[in-house]
Amino acid sequence: MVFSTYLFIFYFLPLVLLLYYALESLSRRAGAPVERTTLALNAFLILASYVFYGWWNPWFVWLMLGMTVVNYVCGRILGRPGLGRDSRFWIVTFAIVVSLGTLGFFKYFLFVEDNLNQVLAWFGAGAFPVFEIVLPIGISFYTFHTLSYSIDVYRGTAPAVRSLLDFACYIALFPQLVAGPIIRYNTVADQLVSRSHTWERFASGVVLFILGFAKKILLANPMGRVADAAFEAQSLSTPDAWFGALAYAFQIYFDFSGYSDMAIGLGRMFGFEFLKNFDSPYHAESITDFWRRWHISLSTFLRDYLYIPLGGNRKGSRRTYFNLIVVMLLGGLWHGAKWTYVVWGAYHGILLALERLRGKRSAYRGWPRPVRVAATFVLVLISWVPFRAADLREATSYLGAMIGQGRSGPGTLVMPALLYTQGTLLIMAIGAAVVAWPIQAHDWSREVTWRKALVVHPLFGVSLLAMFSQAFNPFLYFQF
Amino acid sequence: MRIDRGAPIFVAATFLALIVAPGLIQAVFEIRHGERPRALDIFLRPPTARNLHAYERSLEESSLVIQDLRPGMQYLQWRFLADTGEKAVVGRDGWLFYRPSVRYLVEGQAGAPEGDFTDPLPAIQLFRDELGSRRIRLLLVPVPNKESIYPERLAGRAEGAGVVICERTRRLLDRLEQSGIEYVDLFEVFRRARQQESRSDRERLYLARDSHWSPKGVRAAAAAVARRVLEEGTLHQGDRTYAERLVRVRRQGDLVQMLRVPQIERALEPEIVTCSQVIEADNGRPYHDATDSEILILGDSFLRIYEQDEPESAGFLAQLARELGRPLTSIVNDGGASTLVRQSLARRPALLKNKKLVIWEFAEREIRFGTEGWKIVPLVRSAKTPR
Numbered sequence: 049m050v051f052s053t054y055l056f057i058f059y060f061l062p063l064v065l066l067l068y069y070a071l072e073s074l075s076r077r078a079g080a081p082v083e084r085t086t087l088a089l090n091a092f093l094i095l096a097s098y099v100f101y102g103w104w105n106p107w108f109v110w111l112m113l114g115m116t117v118v119n120y121v122c123g124r125i126l127g128r129p130g131l132g133r134d135s136r137f138w139i140v141t142f143a144i145v146v147s148l149g150t151l152g153f154f155k156y157f158l159f160v161e162d163n164l165n166q167v168l169a170w171f172g173a174g175a176f177p178v179f180e181i182v183l184p185i186g187i188s189f190y191t192f193h194t195l196s197y198s199i200d201v202y203r204g205t206a207p208a209v210r211s212l213l214d215f216a217c218y219i220a221l222f223p224q225l226v227a228g229p230i231i232r233y234n235t236v237a238d239q240l241v242s243r244s245h246t247w248e249r250f251a252s253g254v255v256l257f258i259l260g261f262a263k264k265i266l267l268a269n270p271m272g273r274v275a276d277a278a279f280e281a282q283s284l285s286t287p288d289a290w291f292g293a294l295a296y297a298f299q300i301y302f303d304f305s306g307y308s309d310m311a312i313g314l315g316r317m318f319g320f321e322f323l324k325n326f327d328s329p330y331h332a333e334s335i336t337d338f339w340r341r342w343h344i345s346l347s348t349f350l351r352d353y354l355y356i357p358l359g360g361n362r363k364g365s366r367r368t369y370f371n372l373i374v375v376m377l378l379g380g381l382w383h384g385a386k387w388t389y390v391v392w393g394a395y396h397g398i399l400l401a402l403e404r405l406r407g408k409r410s411a412y413r414g415w416p417r418p419v420r421v422a423a424t425f426v427l428v429l430i431s432w433v434p435f436r437a438a439d440l441r442e443a444t445s446y447l448g449a450m451i452g453q454g455r456s457g458p459g460t461l462v463m464p465a466l467l468y469t470q471g472t473l474l475i476m477a478i479g480a481a482v483v484a485w486p487i488q489a490h491d492w493s494r495e496v497t498w499r500k501a502l503v504v505h506p507l508f509g510v511s512l513l514a515m516f517s518q519a520f521n522p523f524l525y526f527q528f
Numbered sequence: 529m530r531i532d533r534g535a536p537i538f539v540a541a542t543f544l545a546l547i548v549a550p551g552l553i554q555a556v557f558e559i560r561h562g563e564r565p566r567a568l569d570i571f572l573r574p575p576t577a578r579n580l581h582a583y584e585r586s587l588e589e590s591s592l593v594i595q596d597l598r599p600g601m602q603y604l605q606w607r608f609l610a611d612t613g614e615k616a617v618v619g620r621d622g623w624l625f626y627r628p629s630v631r632y633l634v635e636g637q638a639g640a641p642e643g644d645f646t647d648p649l650p651a652i653q654l655f656r657d658e659l660g661s662r663r664i665r666l667l668l669v670p671v672p673n674k675e676s677i678y679p680e681r682l683a684g685r686a687e688g689a690g691v692v693i694c695e696r697t698r699r700l701l702d703r704l705e706q707s708g709i710e711y712v713d714l715f716e717v718f719r720r721a722r723q724q725e726s727r728s729d730r731e732r733l734y735l736a737r738d739s740h741w742s743p744k745g746v747r748a749a750a751a752a753v754a755r756r757v758l759e760e761g762t763l764h765q766g767d768r769t770y771a772e773r774l775v776r777v778r779r780q781g782d783l784v785q786m787l788r789v790p791q792i793e794r795a796l797e798p799e800i801v802t803c804s805q806v807i808e809a810d811n812g813r814p815y816h817d818a819t820d821s822e823i824l825i826l827g828d829s830f831l832r833i834y835e836q837d838e839p840e841s842a843g844f845l846a847q848l849a850r851e852l853g854r855p856l857t858s859i860v861n862d863g864g865a866s867t868l869v870r871q872s873l874a875r876r877p878a879l880l881k882n883k884k885l886v887i888w889e890f891a892e893r894e895i896r897f898g899t900e901g902w903k904i905v906p907l908v909r910s911a912k913t914p915r
Contacts, residue, residue: 280631
């Protein structure tokens with residue numbers, strides 16, 4: 049199920065909210081202890097989340113359930129007092145292998161097989177039959193949730209969860225299930241046991257949900273149409289190529305940050321508080337700064353569970369650069385089994401290493417701030433080209449068009465009809481204003497005032513109307 | 529400090545009311561009309577992915593809220609943002625273009641649908657060979673997309689470019705030539721026709737808000753095809769005489785109708801076009817096909833317009849019959865010229881009796897977007913023929 053659909057907004061969400069709060073109210077009136085009430089609410093949320101997740105394909109629920117049970121059992125064993133060091137190591141290794149093995153099989157098997165066949169073809173050998181494997185949606189995200197739990201318990205930075213229901217709720221919680229943010233177990237462990245439900249929190253969740261929804265419907269989707277037209281074009285002029293890349297930069301930001309806002313907003317409606325996932329990334333003054341602001345839950349996950357275990361910056365400069373590049377390469381590959389993502393990750397890794405070489409500062413650090421921000425944005429914009437392109441050939445040709453090496457053809461002549469319409473120019477301008485705005489949705493929504501109430505409901509109304517007139521448009525990060 | 533809880537309660541309550549109301553209104557409406565609320569349909573079928581998605585689609589399609597509000601929103605988007613949604617692209621001077629045709633012109637192979645039957649040539653070759661074995665000649669008539677003939681009406685950047693041919697079409701035409709498959713080059717015919725057009729000419733080769741050709745385009749194409757048929761010598765000029773009667777019709781345009789927004793339809797004046805209705809000279813009756821004709825025409829909505837639509841007997845079929853002096857046999861399927869018309873012919877092989885010539889018309893965009901692609905359709909089924 050997708051947040052920005054008729055079914056979710058008008059059937060699933062009201063029904064789940066209604067039953068959730070009815071259960072909470074009944075339990076409170078019956079005088080049940082808070083922990084027991086929360087357990088019952090978690091059980092209900094698991095059920096709702098399995099319906100939400102199973103909507104794509106009911107069989108996927110079993111896979112998630114299996115991963116949940118394996119990691120829960122491993123966590124319970126790890127949490128036993130007196131367990132030997134070696135045993136702990138093998139248990140956590142087992143949990144990691146199961147999680148990453150499952151992710152690897154569903155996400156990378158085909159990629160490995162394809163590439164292997166290409167290598168075999170170079171040597172004139174016959175190819176392996178290629179099996180089509182359906183990628184369970186959201187597997188990249190919930191695998192990271194299970195990993196974060198097992199490793200935190202192993203490290204002793206989080207207690208082993210006692211209740212399977214609490215753990216299943218953490219893994220399956222529908223607001224963050226399919227496209228993040230990646231929630232670290234230790235950041236929600238307490239909330240899974242006890243959380244408060246207030247009008248203020250609920251309303252702030254509503255405001256954030258609406259802002260995220262508006263970003264997706266009013267900004268990301270129209271920008272997506274422009275980006276699609278540019279990236280699927282056979283020939284592009286230089287300005288068209290830059291305009292298309294800009295549209296994609298806006299699309300991916302509004303799409304993903306919109307999804308994160310909706311997820312965090314929904315979390316608040318159910319009494320949870322998740323950490324911010326975006327912090328005005330296009331205000332970044334360097335690539336290092338960009339990664340402190342973009343998909344924060346992924347960058348901190350990679351830092352804590354990959355970069356630091358690899359040695360971080362503790363093993364000398366060369367090893368630090370190597371670690372940065374490896375982490376970003378794997379971060380790229382996490383997005384999808386395609387060479388374009390590897391190139392995207394490598395590009396960011398190399399830029400991060402270069403900045404590290406200069407003391408975490410960009411080559412243009414001496415320039416005025418607007419120039420630093422603009423220069424960083426251009427570097428990021430270039431990186432979105434391989435990220436969006438269907439393959440490396442398309443990425444190369446698109447980048448070629450951006451530097452004036454594009455071919456001209458009949459399509460180039462009519463591209464303005466798809467790119468520079470009144471609507472896209474207006475939405476691009478609004479998008480630019482939202483990007484430049486110093487206040488972010490996450491912070492703006494914390495306190496709900498009458499003035500904000502008068503802004504968000506008309507915005508919700510307009511977004512709903514726009515949703516009714518748009519074709520089905522799932523979130524970009526679903527594919528990851 | 530006193531905390532004002534009014535605003536949070538207002539926000540939460542209004543939000544809940546907004547998300548609960550549509551489902552509730554729908555259920556009340558359905559119950560009042562003696563129906564079971566559609567939302568309960570979820571319990572009627574096993575929860576497979578297919579059933580769940582069908583349920584979601586059905587909820588959305590039957591939604592009163594969407595049905596009532598969508599047209600208004602689309603009208604506002606068209607009016608203030610020049611956005612007509614997924615079906616059409618707004619051009620210049622009030623012209624509309626069919627989005628798949630624009631995509632056809634703009635996109636490279638990256639946007640091509642994956643799967644079998646994407647290459648037209650094998651299907652065309654087999655069809656030509658099978659007809660050849662029956663001593664029937666095949667003549668292809670790819671009809672240029674409106675965007676290829678009037679690119680400047682789509683974007684100012686194309687001003688002065690004249691008629692354009694995208695790489696995919698050019699490649700197919702070259703391959704047809706290399707394979708010895710006959711075709712009529714309407715790009716060239718329309719290019720010449722456009723050279724004689726002046727900016728003040730009211731009648732163009734294509735309609736402004738329709739994806740199809742105008743009566744002028746029909747006449748130009750029919751004359752070119754007839755010329756080609758007669759030049760090759762398979763058939764001679766027939767002895768049936770037809771006359772013409774001018775009929776004015778008002779066309780809203782299929783691109784406007786596709787939007788399904790009454791407010792837009794009301795805001796746009798229909799185009800008035802003058803058609804030449806072909807009538808039989810001796811009795812004044814409008815032209816009609818004849819199944820015993822020596823010519824069979826297969827094609828899509830480019831054959832249907834003015835022929836089966838208002839005013840009737842003024843489309844390509846009638847104009848070609850008039851040019852050749854003989855009636856024709858036809859199989860017409862909207863959007864189905866790539867495969868469906870051949871399937872239809874395969875089911876009715878008797879239509880090939882007496883035939884000396886098959887003319888196969890298809891819209892340029894069908895090269896990529898043809899319904900069901902370009903399937904291999906054997907006319908006589910045998911175990912050896914590939915499918």
